[in-house]
Amino acid sequence: MPKRRESIAELQAKIASLENLRPELGDDIVNQKIDELRARIQASGASAKSRKRASQRGQSLHSGDSSVAVQGDINDSAIFHAQTIVIADRFWRGQTASLPVPDLKQATASYLAYLVDRHNYLSLKGMGVADRIPLRLPLLDVYVPLKARLELPEGETWKRDLSLAGRLPTDEDSQPLRLSEPLPLLNILSQRSGLIILGDPGAGKTTFLKYLALLLARGEGRLVGLEDRLPILLPLAAYANALQEADVRLDDFIAEYFSDIGADHSIGPMLAEALRAGRALILLDGLDEVRDLNLRNTVVERVMDFFAFHRRPGNKFVLTSRIVGYRAVRPSAEGLLECTLVDFDDSEIEEFVQRWMAAIEKQAQGDTDVARGDADQDRRELLDAIYQNAGVRRLASTPLLLTILALMKRQGVTLPERRVQLYDQYVTTLLSTWNRARSLSGRAPSRDLDELQTVRVLAPLALWMHEISPGVGLVKREELGRKLEEIFKEQGSPSPANAARQFLQDVREHAALLLERGPGEFGFIHLTFEEYLSAAALALKGQGEAKPIAEALLRHVGEQAWRETTLLTIGYIGVRQQLSKVAGEVVELLAGSKDGAPGEAAVLAGEAVLDTWPGGVPLQSKDRVLLALAPTMQKAEVHPDLRRRAGLLLGRLGWRPPDLDRFMEIAAGEFLFGAKKDKVRIENRFWIAKYPVTNGQFARFVQAGGYQTRALWSDIGWAWRTGKYDERTLETIERDWLDHRPQTRRNAPYFWYNIELGNPIFPVVGVSWYEAEAYCNWLAKNVVAVPDGYTVRLPNTTEWEFAARGQNGHEYPWGDGFDKTAANTWDSDIQDAGLGGTTAVCTFPQGTSPAGAWDMSGNVWEWTCSWYDDDRRYRVVRGGSWIGYQWFARAAFCNWSIPLTFNDDLGFRVAIAPLESL
Known part of the structure; x- marks a missing residue:
């Protein structure tokens, strides 16, 4: 019932809006539209069941008759179509015309309504993924403005990623530094009468033209620096077709092209009048789609004639093309x-x-807080997927690839781990589906590439390029031609030279995967495609046998330029070919290999398992790789980077230390406390957690509703959790911490969604003292059985130090001298390697304390329950961190922090200890 009242209120508001438009629209139109809206109000009294069924039909493009599916959109746009008359009136106001102005207004309104209906929603045809997912996303909601340089690249695309092989960049590699600064495309257009926009496939050329047409059709051109103009959008391929039949002027073709759009008024004369008045924006799409060079030259000649004539009254022009083939017909005009x-x-x-x-969540759930929350979560996850992997990040630079990424995310594909599916989809899209569907003309390309045959040629070609020039991605044209001839000869072509020449032309013009990247130099449009297709070649050459594939990969262990290719090869076998047993055998051979630096092959195997799990390798293979990763993480002779990566992999693959929840018993006794080593006695035995609390352990508290359970929090802690604390008179330092973590961010640790800091076997960070206290209370009530007179709490500063240094007063948990391999501090091996972050809590057996506790030096500061000052403003923190130097990691060092703090180097461990006032 509330939804029905809301719907009626919306319809009544539209009626009021129409009344306000009565002076401009006239009584006849307003009365007609108001009658329609009142009829809808009466119809809203239908049964709830009928409303639900109609709503379901309106949300899906694939749930029955299309006329039913879009009925809601037609009704909701009725007012806008009425407003097109206002826009048309504004357009022709004060203009002298050879046709009656009322007829011009009616024709213009019909034409604008047609443009809105045609381009209001983003076209997802040809994406492969989207073809199976009903989505109607408003173009204006999802459009991101483009930028451009006022120049052409040396080759057929910009140079990219030429120094990934670890070599120093040459002057040639640094060429992008000498290029002009990119400018907003809309700014360029607003200042010029004619603009040619060039770009790679999927760069957003056609969508930009649709965006302009839609804005102007809605009367919103002034929002982007364009005055009221009539947009005329058409594909040049359609004009080329017409030229093959007869030598028709572009003016005449425009009138003919728009003669059959279902309007009640003649569109051709209206468009001609707009051109005569200098009020048009001509949008000509896809010069590259005119495949025949002679015909393309003819099209350019006719367009330049059109431009020269119609530019004088003040019309604007935009023409788009891929770079491939453009120079051969490059127009020139003032x-x-x-x-x-x-x-x-x-x-x-x-x-x-x-x-x-x-936009996706709004369509699925409406304009609700839940939809916005889910969208924000999806946003974080997709950005993490993009930035975690260099190959994905390279491809995520174009609207087409980002669209495929977003659609695959919606479909539940795990990224970046399953990026082999992403790359496979992208290659398929460029070679077939999108290449056919992208054109405004609706024509299929003149030569349709066979996807399987094209990959059969591109894969060995990519592998050859990767072997002779790994990470660089460029070869000379002559060498490329000879290699293509060799490939076609091996595949039994009767004329390898002709086949090679035709293939290079086709793959450049139709798919743009392989392009001229500089004078006489060819390469894949992105290095990612070279890596992916090299992987496909290795997988196909193996013919289902693990040993030859593993041997080929082991030759390159330790070579950065081959790391991604190795991972994609295993992913291709396990995911694309669905040969999980073979993929499992390959990772096992890698994990057991001694090739490369110590631990390097094991980490590579672990990364491959992560990319393909679940389903890409058998469970047995995964477990064997985990057995190789655990010692890799803990051995001092392994490079720090590999140790940390091994820990990250173990956590993400589900491995946990078998004693993760263990507490170490510490007997009552005397020990040397503090820098002065005063004798202090602990009167009662207690237990200290073997490890700092991990994200995996803290997740149980979050999932159990710990943040929503008032009984687990102290009064001041609950005030902080709910935001009441913020209403107090606070010191500047407290206000700063609160401002950086608003109440909406206090329902999980601050860095909870960070892919590395949030790893399940890394220490939980970004927790205030109050969150640590609430976790201890939850643990005492739900998990840990404690003796009478004891509780689960944070250790006090004396207990913590006794557990860290033992009775003999060692400077560090392991002894009196600092060991760079025993802890994660700013001057340890880990940070010397420039890694900058926490590590798994079980990384350093070398740093174990006399009590058997791990990680009590470095990694993260640990909250205690002790006050640092008599005024009880600061809590004691102990142990140093990955940001601090070895001095702070001494067992005796005592630091402080306000309870509100939530740093990325601050965590805690728990103790079972006598009850104590906190």
Whole structure:
């Protein structure tokens, strides 16, 4: 019932809006639209069952008759279509015309309504993934503005990623530093009468034209620096078809092209009048889709004639093309400017993901708080997937790839681990589905590439390029031609030279996977494709046998340029070919190998398992790799980077120390306390947790509703949790911490969603003292059995130090001298390697305390229950951290922090100890 009242209120509000438009629209139109809306109010009295059924039909493009599916959209757009008359009236107001102005207004309103209906929603045809997912995403909601440089690249795309092989960049590699600064494309257009936009496939050229057409059709051109203009959007391939039949002028073709859009009024004369008045924006899409060079030259000649004539009254023009084949017909005319689209930067990627996730969840759940929360979670997860892997990040620089990423995320594909599926989908999209569907003309390409045959050629070619020039991605044209001939000869081609020449032309023009990257140099459009197709070649060469594949990969263990190819090879076998047993045998051979530096092959095997699990390798193979990773993490002779990566992998693959929940008993007794080594006695035995609390352990508290359970929190802790604490008169330092963590971020640790800091066997960080206290209370009530007179709490500072240094007063848990291999501090081996972060709590057996506790020096500061000062403003923290030097990691060192703090180097461990006032 509330939803029904809301719907009626919306309809009544629309009626009121129409009344306000009565002076401009006239009584006849307003009365007609109001009658329609009142009829809808009466119809809303239908049964709940009928409403639900109609709602379900309106949300899906694939749930029955299409006329029913979009009926809601048609009704909801009725007012806007009425407003097109207002826009048309504004457009022609004050204009002198050779046609009656009322007819022009009616034709213009019909035409604008057509454009809105045609381009209001983003087209997802040809994406493969989207074809099976009903989505209607408003283009204006998801569009991210593009940028361009006012120049052309040396080759057929910008140079990218030429120094990934670990070599120093040459002057040639640094060429992008000498390029002009990218400018917003809308700014360029607003200042020029003619613009040619060049770009890679999937860079957003056609969508940009649709965006312009839609904005202007809605009367919103001024929002992007364009005055009221009539947009005329058409594909040049359609014009080329017409030229093959007769030598038709572009003016005449435009009138003919829009003659059959279902309008009640003649569109052609109206468009001609707009051109005569200098009020049009001509949007010509896809010069590259005119495949025949002679015909493409003819199209360019006719377009330049059109431009020269219609530019004089003040019309604007935009033409788009891929770079491939453009130079052969490069137009030249006064007032015409060329620009080339550039890749998205990080901020634009983040805006794209935010807009897409918000639009998807809004369609699925409506404009609700739940939808916004889910969208924010999806946004974080997808951005993590993009930034975790260099290959994914490289491809995420274009709207097409980001679209496929977003759709695969919606479909539940795990990224970046299952990126082999992403790359496979992207290659398929470029070679077939999108290449056919992208064109505004609706025409299939003149030569349709056979996907399987194309990959059969590209894969061995990519492997050859990767072997002779790993990580660089460039070869000379002559060498490329000879290799293609060799491949076609091996595959039995009767004319290898002709086949090679035709293949290179086709794959450049139709898929743009392999392009001229500089004068006489060819490479894949992104290095990622070279890596992926090299992996496909290795997998296919193995023919289902693990040993030859493993031998080929082991030759390159330790070579950074081969790391991603190795992972993708195993992913291709296990996921793409679904030969999980073979993939499992390969990772086992890797894990047991001594190739490369100590532990390197084992970590590579672990990363491959992570990419393919679950399903890509058998459980037995996964377990064997875990057995190799655990000692890799803990051995001092293994490079610190590999030790930390081994810990990350173990956590993400589900391994846990078997004694993770163990407490170490510490008998009552006397020990040497503090820097002065005063004798202090502990009167009662207690137990200290063997490890700091991990994210995996803390997750049980979160999942059990610990943040929502008032009984687990102290009064002041609950005030902090619910935001009441913020209302107090506070010191500046407290206010700063609260401002950086609003109440909405106090329902989980601050770094809970960070892929590394949140690893299940890494110490939980980003927790205030109050959260640590609540966790202890939950543990006492739900998990740990404690003796009478004892409780689960944070250790006090004396207990903590006794557990860390033992009775003899050692400087560090392991002894009196600092050992760089025994702890994670700023001057330890781990941080000397520039890793900058926490490590798994079970990384350093060398740093074990006399009581058997791990990680009491470095990694994270640990909260205690002791006050640091008599005013009870600061709590004692102990142990040092990955940010601190060895001095702070001494067992005797005592530091402090306000209870609100939530740093990324601050955690805690628990104790079972006598009851104590906190």
